[in-house]
Amino acid sequence: MTTGRPAARRRPPAPPRKGRLRRLGEWCARHFVVVLLGWLAAVGGLHAAQSAFGGSYADDFTLSDSQSQQGLDVLRAHQPDRGGQSSLVVLHDGQQLSGHQQQVATVVKNLGGLPHVLSAQNPLTAPKPQADGTPSAPLSPVSPDGRTAYVTVTFDENPASLGDGYLDGVDDAVEPLRQAGVQVEYGGSLGELARPEAADLASESIGYGVAVVVLLVGFGSVLAAAVPLVAALAAVLVGLSVLGLIAVTTTFAQVSPTLATMIGLGVGIDYALFLLTRHRQDLMDGADPVAAAGRATHTSGRAVLVSGTTVIVALAGLNASGVGFIGKLGAAAAVTVVTAVLGALTLVPALLGLAGRSLDRFHVRTPVAEAGADASGGFWHRYALRVGRRPWRYLAAGLVVLAVLTVPLFSLRLGHIDDGADPTSYTDRRAYDLVTDAFGAGVNGPLTVVVDQSGVSGGNRSGLDNRVSSALKGLPGAAAVSTLQPTQDGDVLTATVIPAERPQSAGTTDLVHRLTGTVLPQAVAGTDAQGYVTGTTAGQTDFRDIVAERLPLIIAVVVGLALLIILTVFRGVLVAVKAAVLNLVSIGASYGVVVAVFQWGWGGPALGVSGTVPVESYVPMMMFAIVFGLSMDYEIFLLSRVHEAWLRTGDSRASVAHALEITARVITCAALIMVSVFAAFVLSSNIVVKMLGLGLAVSVLVDATLVRLLLVPAVLNLLGSRVWWAPRWLDRVLPHVHAEPQPVPDGAATDDGGAAPGDASGDGSRGGADAPAARKSGPRNRTGSDPPVA
CATH class of the missing domain: 3.30.70.1130 (EIF_2_alpha)
Incomplete structure (x- = not known):
């Protein structure tokens, strides 16, 4: 009888670790009280800090290499009192202003004594034109009838950036003339300082109200509709407070907070909607609310991260313009995109955990799931198959519509919108009109x-x-x-x-x-x-020329970065090229609509625009970066489902139909919300905001309808499996990043602790609503290598 060592006890295999995003989602859903209190503290605390210490916004920029800035530097070096930024204080009286010589002299002295003022010129003591009509230096600042005059005040910096407290000092300085019955208006940058703060609360309220209606109609559940709205609002409030605190150290354009609000609300609701859709489907399949929130964060949360990164990268591409003013506009918008992503990954799971199984308890109609139980019989499935049978016909129809919308683009004229297009409630518009009537429109831009x-x-x-x-x-x-x-x-x-x-x-x-x-x-x-x-007008012309010159570079940089992201995520050359080309086409159509409305005047007066105006020089650049980034939301959301189904089945046409079936309703709902948010800003009194609001609304509408639901399915069906092809060397070089977890065989363990039985996607969605069960490795691509499996 022989003895030996006892057999070593075999340890059971350690349970697979859950992914970080899933652990984050489950923790936030389980500890929703902590998360909600943290967000409330962030909203209240940051808002209080911003109110107490936040900076101001002004359209202040310098172009160091421009000839206008070089000329200003020369003038400043040789005659400092003229080497600054000038604004007009316009005086008007029904009688001769010469009857107010004492008050005018007092006001000019008061203005000259203000901080940051280099000089203030008395119009009543300025040299008069010579008898033969030849002007002397300077041109007379008093109108021929003697009823209108202007004081030229030169500042050592842009007065629009000096804050409301400085305006109080200006008002006190001109008070003697106002008490004497003389109308006093501020022009130029000083007038911008005096404008009422553009809160655009009406636009935000309308956009928010439409979003409520769309969510109620789309999902039927009151609580489900509230989750994206609450999350997006909290994220925007935090983002705006952070932006205000950053503005202490640098100057952002006046349009920055409105732009940040537009983008923050749009992407915030979209991102929350993507997570909510996955979560509700799991709840309907009987999953635990905490586990469902974790799966939604792990699956759709990845798509949110990729989409948010794409938007931020596109906005960061604006720095390629070399103009700090434009780069800061992109940075301002990126702040609320970051907070929207954080809100989607933390606040949304917490709200879902708070709602628990009562998410659909209060409803206005019977709640519906992400996809019907029969994925082969839904409207969108049948529509996608119809497109697949005649892809050329649908592709041609979509391109014809986009071509018609793009026609006005070829007459695009960039420029700077002057004060004459502002509402008459603005002091700079009233100053503009007084000067125009008395001296001619050109005096507003010497x-x-x-x-x-x-x-x-x-x-x-x-x-x-x-x-x-x-x-x-x-x-x-x-x-x-x-x-x-x-x-x-x-x-x-x-x-x-x-x-x-x-x-x-x-x-x-x-x-x-x-x-x-x-x-x-x-x-x-x-x-x-x-x-x-x-001078101001010359500087604006130089700015316009620089932007027009560098717009192609911005387009190339943003398209290149977006191409790289799509290529990294989906590892298909043609799918990345397709995304870039179709996005360019949709952006061209939105440009055309902006030109027709504002530059051609087709409907401009109905939007509150006085006459026709050029397209503000930086609007196309901003639109391109924002729209290209936002369009990637829907692109990634749709393509991730197509790719997931293709890896399981290898059937390109069926994969497109399946993906459209389960995403079309969400994309349509999300697009309607974003369109309503952007379109509501057309009511803003700021014409640049109107342009951006209309342009972004049209872009999203075109992208989510003609492009995402018509052109993309047609192109994917035409290309078939070739759309996922990538050369071997590129496949080896690119990092492995997935918008959503890749499919695994039934019952196989995942990094999230295993897939549910019958769950081929690892996201907890119901097997009956998905494509056939996953293969072990999925179809091979054209390189002969297997697609990566996370």
Whole structure:
């Protein structure tokens, strides 16, 4: 008899670890009280901090390499009291202003004594035009009838960025004239400071109200409708407070908080909706609420992370413009995208845990699941099969509609919208009208010619003066030109050019280009002098030129980054190219609608726009980055389901039909909400906000209907399995990232603790509503390698 060591006891296999997102979702659902209190504290605490210490918003930007900024720097170096940013304080009285000389003198003195003011010029003591009509320097700031005049106030920085407290000092300074019955209005940047704060509460309320209706109709459940709304609102409030605190250290554009609100509400509701849809399906299948919240966070939460990252990357691509003003607009929008993602991954599971099994208890109609029990008989399934049978027909029909909408794009004119398009309730609009009536529209956008002759010897300066003066005489597009005047040190010559047209007109833009491109270069040719055109209007023209020049670069950067993300997630070259091309087509259509409405005037007056206006120079750039990022939400949501079904079945047409069946209702509902949120901002008094609101609403509508539900299924059916092809070397180089967990065989353990029986997707969704059970490895792609399985 032999003895040996006792057999080693075999340890049972350790249970597989759950994924981080699933653990996060389950923890938030189980400890919903802690999470909800944390979010309440964040909303209240950050809002209080922002109210006490937050910064302000102003359209303040510098273009260091532009000729207008270089001219301003030259002027500032040689005559500091003129080397700043000027604004007009416009005075108007039914009688002669000369009867208020004492009050005018007092007001000018008061204005000159304010902080940040370099100079303030008394219009009643300015030189008058000569008897023969030739203007002297400067042009007369008093109208021929003597009833209107303007005080030119020069600041050492943009007055719009000085805060409401500074405006109180300006109001006190002009009070003597107002007490005397004289109308006083502020123009330019000072007028922007005096504008009422653009809260756009009406727009936000309307968009929010429409979202409530859409969610109630789409889901039938009161509590289910409340979850996305509460989560999105909390995320936006936190994001806006954070943005206000960041504004202490840097200056964001005035439109930044409105833009952040638009994007935050839109993506916040969308992201919460994606998680809610998965969670409700699991509840209907009998899952525990905490486990269902964890699965929803693990599955749709991944899609939210990928989508949110894509939006942020697209917004970050705006920095490729090299213009800090535009890059900060993207950063402002990205703040609420980040908080929306955080809200979806933490607050939504907590709200779902709070609701428990009572999520559908209070309903206005019978709640419906994510997909019908019979995935082969639903409307969207039949529709997708119909598209699959005639893909060319549907593709051609969609492209024709998009082509018609895109036609106006070819007449796009970028520019800067002047104060004449603002509501008459704004002081800068009233100042604009007074100046236009008394002096002509061009006085609202004067140009300052600066000739640096510091490198020219004294004997040659007289000849240079004559050459520049002759070049400025009879200048096409100019209503008046003052005589050249030297600065105090004699090294710089300056003159004021008054355009014949308003600042936003194409004629004024052409005048700036004519001065900088031909007139001044020819006048100083052969000398060591250098000519510039500066002033607010010249700076805006330079800004417009830089944006137009760099827009193709922005498009290339954003498209390239989005292509890389889609390629990394789905590992298919053609699917990434398809996403980029179709998104470009839909964005072109939205551009066309914006041009037709605002530039052509088709419906502009009905939207509260006074006349026709150019498209604000940075709007197309912002629209492109935002829309391209947002469209990836629906792209990833749909493609992840197509890819999941294709990995299980290898049937391209059936995969498209299955994915459309289970996502079309959610995509339609989410798109209607986002369209309503964006479209509501058309009611804003800010024309740039109107443009962005209309453009984004049209983009989402086109993307979620023509593109996502028509063109994408048609293209996927035409390409078949080739859409997922990628060369071997690219497959090896790209990191493995999945929008959602990949399918595994029935009963196989996952990193989330195992799939439920009959659950092929690992997300807890019902097997009867999904495609056939998963294969062991899925179909092979064209490289011969198996698709990655998470």
